[in-house]
Amino acid sequence: xxxxxxAAWLLAGAxxxxxxxxxxxxxxxxxxxxxxxACHEAKAGGPAKMGPHLQDLIGRPAGGLPxxxxxxxxxxxxxxxxxxxxxxxxxxxxAVVPGTTMAFMGMPDAAERQAxxxxxxxxx
Numbered sequence: 001x002x003x004x005x006x007a008a009w010l011l012a013g014a015x016x017x018x019x020x021x022x023x024x025x026x027x028x029x030x031x032x033x034x035x036x037x038a039c040h041e042a043k044a045g046g047p048a049k050m051g052p053h054l055q056d057l058i059g060r061p062a063g064g065l066p067x068x069x070x071x072x073x074x075x076x077x078x079x080x081x082x083x084x085x086x087x088x089x090x091x092x093x094x095a096v097v098p099g100t101t102m103a104f105m106g107m108p109d110a111a112e113r114q115a116x117x118x119x120x121x122x123x124x
Contacts, residue, residue, distance in 0.1 A: 033119055061081075063075040063077060073097050
């Protein structure tokens with residue numbers, strides 16, 4: 001009987017790693033996104049802002065939106081946005097893209113970065 005609780009936690013962890021993020025994390029990420037919303041739209045087709053929209057960012061090539069004026073530094077990067085790349089970028093953008101024009105110093109808290117990424121996954 002004692003083994004059932006740890007087994008349940010292991011199964012829950014496995015489901016978490018394969019499934020959608022927890023609603024609480026997405027909600028926290030949505031609140032954190034308000035900082036981003038000063039310069040970025042969540043969805044394509046919104047009003048033009050200083051930064052590109054972030055809809056479907058995960059899986060998009062860096063500097064890959066047509067008709068957006070990316071910096072030369074961002075255009076020169078040859079990576080596709082994934083969770084690991086976003087964690088690095090959100091922690092310290094200038095370490096990922098030296099010369100970036102994005103005026104954001106970084107988000108040092110890994111849990112906040114994960115929540116923001118979880119929310120960004122919903123922007124489809």
